[in-house]
Amino acid sequence: MLNNAQITRRTAVRLFAALAAASALPGGIATAAAGRLGAPTPFSWDWLVARAQALSRIPFAETPDSPRAAADYDAAVRLTYGDAQAIAGNVRLFPATRGTAPKPVRIAVVESGQAREIVDTDGLFIGNQNTDPVGFRVMDSSNHSDWLAFQGASYFRTSGSRDQYGLSARAIAIDTGLAKGEEFPGFTHFWIEQTGADTIRVHALLDGPSLVGAYAFDCRKGQNGVTQDVTATLFLRKNVEQLGLAAASSMFWYDQSTPPGRRDWRPEIHDSDGLAIWAGNGERIWRPLENPQVAKLHSLRASSPKGFGLLQRDQTFDHYQDDGVFYDRRPSLWVEPKGNWGAGAVCLYEMPTQSETMDNIAMFWRGDRPARAGERRDFAYRLTWTSKDPTADLASRCVDIYDGPGGIPGAPPAAGVRKFVFDFAGPALTGLDRTSGVVPETDLPTGAIVSAAAYPIAHAAARWRVMIDVRSKDVSQPQFRVFLKRGNTALSETVIKAIET
Numbered sequence: 001m002l003n004n005a006q007i008t009r010r011t012a013v014r015l016f017a018a019l020a021a022a023s024a025l026p027g028g029i030a031t032a033a034a035g036r037l038g039a040p041t042p043f044s045w046d047w048l049v050a051r052a053q054a055l056s057r058i059p060f061a062e063t064p065d066s067p068r069a070a071a072d073y074d075a076a077v078r079l080t081y082g083d084a085q086a087i088a089g090n091v092r093l094f095p096a097t098r099g100t101a102p103k104p105v106r107i108a109v110v111e112s113g114q115a116r117e118i119v120d121t122d123g124l125f126i127g128n129q130n131t132d133p134v135g136f137r138v139m140d141s142s143n144h145s146d147w148l149a150f151q152g153a154s155y156f157r158t159s160g161s162r163d164q165y166g167l168s169a170r171a172i173a174i175d176t177g178l179a180k181g182e183e184f185p186g187f188t189h190f191w192i193e194q195t196g197a198d199t200i201r202v203h204a205l206l207d208g209p210s211l212v213g214a215y216a217f218d219c220r221k222g223q224n225g226v227t228q229d230v231t232a233t234l235f236l237r238k239n240v241e242q243l244g245l246a247a248a249s250s251m252f253w254y255d256q257s258t259p260p261g262r263r264d265w266r267p268e269i270h271d272s273d274g275l276a277i278w279a280g281n282g283e284r285i286w287r288p289l290e291n292p293q294v295a296k297l298h299s300l301r302a303s304s305p306k307g308f309g310l311l312q313r314d315q316t317f318d319h320y321q322d323d324g325v326f327y328d329r330r331p332s333l334w335v336e337p338k339g340n341w342g343a344g345a346v347c348l349y350e351m352p353t354q355s356e357t358m359d360n361i362a363m364f365w366r367g368d369r370p371a372r373a374g375e376r377r378d379f380a381y382r383l384t385w386t387s388k389d390p391t392a393d394l395a396s397r398c399v400d401i402y403d404g405p406g407g408i409p410g411a412p413p414a415a416g417v418r419k420f421v422f423d424f425a426g427p428a429l430t431g432l433d434r435t436s437g438v439v440p441e442t443d444l445p446t447g448a449i450v451s452a453a454a455y456p457i458a459h460a461a462a463r464w465r466v467m468i469d470v471r472s473k474d475v476s477q478p479q480f481r482v483f484l485k486r487g488n489t490a491l492s493e494t495v496i497k498a499i500e501t
Contacts, residue, residue, distance in 0.1 A: 036087075036120045043108070043115035043191055048203055048214040049233050053376070055205075056212040056235035063188060066096035066104045066132040073100065082126040089194035090143060093124050093133040094151050101152055103186065104132035110193035110203075136190065140221065141197045147221050153186040154206055155249070156217075160331025160385040161225035166250070166271040167310055167333055169383060171206050171215055171232070173244030173364040177297035177349035180241075183210055198222070210238045225331060225386030233378050240371040244347060244364025246335045246381050250310050251359050252289040252350070256319070257402050262291070266321050269356050271330045272310040274398075275348050275363060276391050276493075280304030284391065284493035286398045287348060289361060292498075295351035298479075300496070302365070303343040309334035310363050313389055313399065334390040335365075338380040343368040396426025396462070396484065396492040406450060406469040416473055417450055420497060422466040423457070424484055428491045430462040438491065440466040442482040448474035454484060475499060 070076040076097040086092055088109045096104050108117040122130050135151030145163060150156040154171035174183040185208020193201040198221035206213035211234050218229040230246075250272040254263045263269070270289065277285040279302045287300065289310075302308060311332035320327040344367040353360040371377070384390060391397055406417025432438055433456060440454045450469035457463045466482060479499055484492040 036118060036122070036124075037109060037116035038119045040114035040116050043110050043113060043203075045203070045214070045216060045231075048191075048205065048216075052205060052212045052214040052233065053235050055207065056237050060207065060209045060237065063103045063186075065098075065102040066134075068131045069096035069098045069102050070131065071098055073097065076101075079125040079127070079129055079131065084126050085123045086139065087118065087124065088192045088200075090139040090141075091136050091192055091194075091200075092139060092146070093121065094135040094137065094149075095125055096132045096134045101134040103134065105134055105187060106189045107133055107136065108189070108191045110191050110201075115191050136192070138200055138219075147198070147226060148200070148219055150187065150190065150202065150204070153184045158219075158221075158226040158228075158331070158385040160329075161223070161387045162329040162331065164326055164329035164331070166312065166327075166330030167361075168249050168359070169333060170247045170249065171204070171213065172211070172234070173242075173247035173362060174208070174210055174240055175242050176244055176247070176362050176364065177295070177347070178242055183208060185209070185211060185213070187215075206234075210240050211236045224388050225384060227385075228383040229380070230383060231380045233376065236371055236373050236375045236377075238373050242347075242366055243371040244366055245341075245379060246308075246337070246383075247362065247364035248310055248333050248335075249359040250289075250361040250363075251353070251356060252291055252361050253353055253356050254291055255288075255314075256400070257404075258291070267318075268314065268320050269322070269327060270312070271327065272312050272332070272361065273314055274311055275300075275346070276307075276309055276311050276334075277302050277346050278305065278307040278391070280306060284394055284397075285496060286391075286493050287496045288398075288401050288498075289348075290350055290498050291360065292350050292352055295349070298348045298350070299345040299366070300348065302346045304340050305337055305344075305346065305365065307334055307336045307390065308346045308363075308365065309390065310361065311389060311391070312387070313397075315387060329387065331385045331387055332389065334384040334386070336382040336384070337365070338382065341365065341367065341379065391493070394426055394493050395428030395490070396424045396464075398493065398495045399423050399425045399463075401495070401497065406471075414450070414469065417469050417471055420468045420470060420482075422482060422495055422497075423463060424466070424492045425460075425463040426492065427462060429456070429464050429484075432456065432464075432486075436486065438464065438484055438486050440468065440482055441485045441490075442468065442480055443477075444468070444470060444480045445474055447471075470499075472499075 079095040108115040137146035138148040157168040187204045189205040191203040202217040204215045213234045216231040253269040275287040349362040400423035402421040405413035406419040407414035452468045483494045
C-alpha cells in the first residue's frame, strides 16, 4: 500500500509546484555553457527499448543518494525558484533534497537524433550552486510559470488548462493496495527534446526490483489543457502479483456530504471528486471518491476500456472557498487506451486521511493476464489534463451527491434508515417531467428500499434528483448502483455509491 516514504515525497512535489505556480520568478533562458553537455551519442526509441531489455537481465541496483543534496525543503526552494539557466529551450531542474528527493537522475538533451548528457550543472540552479538534479519542470512560452513536471519515483503531472497543479500520474503501479506493500520503481534517466514553443518530447528509463521500462511522452500544451501520448515497453525481472497501468494518485479529504466532525471550515477539500469509466461494452460509470475509515481496494470491471480517469467535476469556487491553492481549478485526468487492452478492471485504492497534504487515492488499470518474469509488454495511451469534463457528452451525468438520516424532511429521522440523494444533469433530461415515466434503477435489495423517487428539480433545466431511503440492516453489499431510465433506455451514467465508509 502507499507508504510514508511515498507520501513524504509526494507532499514535497505538491509544495514545489504550488510555490512555482504562485510566485515563480522569470528564469534566464540561456544557451548551454561550454562543457555543460557531454559528447553526442545516437539516440532513438529502438535504442532505449534495447537498453531497457538488457538492463532487465541483470539484478536491480538502487541509485545511491546524492552527496550534494540540499539539506532540506527550504534549501531546495532557494535552489529552484529564481533566475537560473534552462536547458533544451525552457526546461528547469529540481535539485536533490535530503529526506524527500535524495536520488539523482541523469538528464540528456536530444537534437536531431543525438543525445548529449548534462555533465555540469553550474548555472542551472539558483546561486550557481552545483548540485544533482532529481527531475525537471517545463516553463511555458512566457517563462513565468511551468506546465509540466517530472519528479519523484515515476511521478509526473501538468497544470491542465487553468494553470493549477493537482493530481499526479505515474508510469506504473506495482502491488498498490496489497497487504505485502507497494513497490516504487523510478525514472533514472531522461532524454528531453524540445519540439515547439509549448510541445516537448520526453523519453525515460524506468528501473525497479521487479521490472525495467522504456517510456516516451509526447506532450502538448493547448487552450483546453495538456495532452500526453504515452508509449511504453516493459521487461519484467520478476513475477508481479498486481501490475497497474496508466496509474494516477490524488487526494480526497471531504466533500459536501461529509459530517462536520470530519472537516475544517472549508466546505470541500479534494483534488478529484470521482472516478469515471467508459467501459468497452459502452457502459458509463461514475464512482464518487470516499475518505474511508480503513484502506480499501476496489475493482471495477472494465475490459478493453475506452477511457477512464480521476475527475474534478465540481469547479465552483464557492464550494471550496479556498483562495490559496484553488481546488476549483484542479485539472481532471482522462486516460484513453490505444489498441485493445483486453480483459481487466479499473482499480481504485482509497485510504483514510485527516489532511489535505497526503495523497490517499490511487487509480490504475489491471489486466487479467498474470505478469510473469521474462515477459515483455507493449502498450500505449493518451492522457488529457483538462478542466473540461471529458464525459460531458453523456446523456446525463451525476453532478451532486448527498446522504443523511432517512425519513420525511421536518419529521423525526426514521430509525435505522439512511437517505441517499443523487442529482443528475444533461441533455437527455431536457423537456421531461413527472409524467414522462422516468424512474431510478438500482441493485439494492427490494426489501431494503423504504422509498425511491426520481423527479425534476424545480427551476433547474434538465436537472433531476433521485432520492432513496435505505434500511441499513437489510443491506449486506458494500456499495450499490443507481441510474435513471425511461422504459428500457438509460438516461444517465451509472453511479456506484459506497454504503459504508
